[in-house]
Amino acid sequence: MAADGPLYLGFDLSTQQLKAIVVQSDLTVVSSAKVDFDQDFGAKYNIKKGVLLNEAEGEVFAPVALWLESLDLVLQRLQDEKTPLNRIKGISGSCQQHGSVYWSHQAEELLAGLNSDKSLVEQLTPAFSHPYAPNWQDHSTQHECDKFEEAVGGAERLAQITGSAAHHRFTGTQIMRLRRKLPEMYSSTSRISLVSAFLASLFLGSVAPMDISDACGMNLWDIPENNWSQTLLDLAAGGSKEGGAELRQKLGEVRQDGGGSMGSISSYFVQKYGFSADCGVAPFTGDNPATILALPLRPLDAIVSLGTSTTFLMSTPVYKPDPSYHFFNHPTTPGQYMFMLCYKNGGLAREKVRDVLPKPEGADVWENFNKAALATPPLDVKAEGDKAKLGLYFYLPEIVPNISAGTWRYECNAKDGSELQEVEKPWPVETDARAIIESQALSMRLRSQKLVHAPREGLPAQPRRVYLVGGGSLNPAITSVLADVLGGADGVYKLDVGGNACALGGAYKAVWAFERAEGETFDELIGKRWKEEGAIQKVGEGYKEGVFEQYGEVLGAFEEMEERILKVARNK
Numbered sequence: 001m002a003a004d005g006p007l008y009l010g011f012d013l014s015t016q017q018l019k020a021i022v023v024q025s026d027l028t029v030v031s032s033a034k035v036d037f038d039q040d041f042g043a044k045y046n047i048k049k050g051v052l053l054n055e056a057e058g059e060v061f062a063p064v065a066l067w068l069e070s071l072d073l074v075l076q077r078l079q080d081e082k083t084p085l086n087r088i089k090g091i092s093g094s095c096q097q098h099g100s101v102y103w104s105h106q107a108e109e110l111l112a113g114l115n116s117d118k119s120l121v122e123q124l125t126p127a128f129s130h131p132y133a134p135n136w137q138d139h140s141t142q143h144e145c146d147k148f149e150e151a152v153g154g155a156e157r158l159a160q161i162t163g164s165a166a167h168h169r170f171t172g173t174q175i176m177r178l179r180r181k182l183p184e185m186y187s188s189t190s191r192i193s194l195v196s197a198f199l200a201s202l203f204l205g206s207v208a209p210m211d212i213s214d215a216c217g218m219n220l221w222d223i224p225e226n227n228w229s230q231t232l233l234d235l236a237a238g239g240s241k242e243g244g245a246e247l248r249q250k251l252g253e254v255r256q257d258g259g260g261s262m263g264s265i266s267s268y269f270v271q272k273y274g275f276s277a278d279c280g281v282a283p284f285t286g287d288n289p290a291t292i293l294a295l296p297l298r299p300l301d302a303i304v305s306l307g308t309s310t311t312f313l314m315s316t317p318v319y320k321p322d323p324s325y326h327f328f329n330h331p332t333t334p335g336q337y338m339f340m341l342c343y344k345n346g347g348l349a350r351e352k353v354r355d356v357l358p359k360p361e362g363a364d365v366w367e368n369f370n371k372a373a374l375a376t377p378p379l380d381v382k383a384e385g386d387k388a389k390l391g392l393y394f395y396l397p398e399i400v401p402n403i404s405a406g407t408w409r410y411e412c413n414a415k416d417g418s419e420l421q422e423v424e425k426p427w428p429v430e431t432d433a434r435a436i437i438e439s440q441a442l443s444m445r446l447r448s449q450k451l452v453h454a455p456r457e458g459l460p461a462q463p464r465r466v467y468l469v470g471g472g473s474l475n476p477a478i479t480s481v482l483a484d485v486l487g488g489a490d491g492v493y494k495l496d497v498g499g500n501a502c503a504l505g506g507a508y509k510a511v512w513a514f515e516r517a518e519g520e521t522f523d524e525l526i527g528k529r530w531k532e533e534g535a536i537q538k539v540g541e542g543y544k545e546g547v548f549e550q551y552g553e554v555l556g557a558f559e560e561m562e563e564r565i566l567k568v569a570r571n572k
């Protein structure tokens with residue numbers, strides 16, 4: 001670490017962890033720390049994988065107090081690492097998307113008057129009108145989703161307005177349901193923050209405005225009009241104009257600039273952890289928008305984030321919304337958009353398949369899963385004439401396609417996907433290891449095919465580079481199978497920070513926010529300072545002629561399998 005010069009701090013408040021990462025102006029990482037919610041606070045808050053469940057209603061939520069305690073703990077851990085917090089010039093971060101935090105009428109006063117001799121949790125509990133934040137895995141809002149689509153004339157139209165069809169986890173539908181279920185809580189709420197604005201507010205000592213990219217995860221922000229949708233605000237607030245106006249106040253302004261400073265850090269952090277009083281707080285954003293800031297992403301590059309959720313991300317100048325995926329404003333660059341696919345059945349679903357296999361004797365819990373995945377050929381086609389195997393492994397109700405929990409196994413002709421039929425009895429558990437990764441990747445390939453074109457003459461349409469991030473990117477078998485299906489004309493790369501990509505994106509956002517020259521874009525500034533060497537590692541050649549096409553042959557059958565399952569679900 002250089003002995004002087006400014007440092008920047010990035011956070012990631014995701015489902016299972018709070019991570020912090022400190023970088024220099026030249027983007028070198030100098031320090032990091034993390035709190036694992038289950039390990040550090042599992043017993044105290046009775047959480048599993050970071051959340052609490054009310055299965056009867058499909059509710060998934062996290063205690064806000066857990067996050068307050070985790071923030072003090074992660075800062076203490078950074079201090080224990082001897083991180084020179086006094087040199088931190090700016091803070092930003094990334095947080096799980098869609099979650100909402102409900103502030104009470106005392107919030108501003110309590111945030112402004114924090115005493116550094118006490119902890120955040122001791123002082124801020126009365127600052128919230130609701131002790132829980134709905135989590136993105138919540139699926140309690142089907143009724144509200146139907147109302148959102150009805151209100152504007154269907155899923156297609158809602159996607160044109162807000163960038164997405166109605167989704168269970170999106171904040172507008174969550175607010176609408178909570179207002180109906182807990183009217184007193186709603187009326188004693190002064191402000192509602194997304195998780196990103198909540199964490200920024202703690203640092204700012206005042207409720208922070210929402211971020212222009214994260215606001216697109218609510219089904220309330222009209223992207224083409226660049227304003228809240230009055231129709232949707234009115235609906236979420238119970239159907240009246242007065243209700244809609246009140247909700248607009250609770251949500252507050254959306255900050256249009258992803259950079260700059262929103263103000264300096266609260267004296268609580270200066271006194272308790274030795275931050276400089278000049279340290280500034282930049283807007284925080286969602287974890288997926290921050291992931292596309294972890295490296296200079298070029299058009300046709302794709303990022304696959306293998307966290308608790310699996311997401312597929314691309315940056316694009318064209319706004320082409322569709323009900324089966326999401327568009328968000330880009331977190332730093334006006335006129336650019338982020339394309340996203342999001343799956344609930346990501347890391348946890350792969351763990352379920354892993355746990356059916358015999359437990360490995362060594363320390364690597366993934367050993368047997370990986371052996372099985374790599375020993376199985378693509379689609380389990382071992383010889384000419386073998387049927388291709390396709391499965392769906394939804395341990396939680398899925399987002400796209402909107403299918404309830406279940407597992408399905410089908411076979412079809414490997415040459416053209418014809419003669420698709422459900423298999424009578426499950427195939428060996430070893431086959432599932434490769435099939436679940438293939439299934440997740442086929443879904444991404446199917447839904448992103450309209451956004452990609454041939455990177456070079458003579459190649460089929462596919463991404464140029466595929467970057468893998470998140471916990472699952474540490475796994476060589478998962479990365480290899482994903483690469484077989486998705487291609488990637490210039491190879492498949494893993495970000496060397498593994499599970500820390502969005503925290504790093506948050507830290508880079510802070511660098512740009514405070515060091516940008518007049519008019520300098522994020523990509524210009526980061527592009528100049530980012531060195532490929534040491535930041536990314538090539539983990540696969542990507543496009544494999546023959547194998548890529550083999551998966552292409554069954555893409556139609558995969559889509560048909562989903563449609564058949566959806567039809568059965570609809571007729572139930």
Ligand SMILES: Nc1ncnc2c1ncn2[C@@H]1O[C@H](COP(=O)(O)OP(=O)(O)O)[C@@H](O)[C@H]1O
Pocket residue numbers: 014015016017306307308309347348351366469470471472473474475478499
């Ligand atoms: N070696 C590994 N192989 C496969 N999956 C892994 C490995 N290490 C971590 N994971 C997965 O990564 C997930 C957590 O990823 P992370 O990006 O830290 O999550 P989040 O940001 O959602 O909290 C876990 O659910 C776990 O399944």
Ligand SMILES: O=C(CO)[C@@H](O)[C@H](O)COP(=O)(O)O
Pocket residue numbers: 014015016095096097098136169217286287288307308309310311342
């Ligand atoms: O719901 C979404 C995106 O729409 C999730 O991607 C969440 O943003 C949380 O992600 P993790 O990082 O915890 O997996």
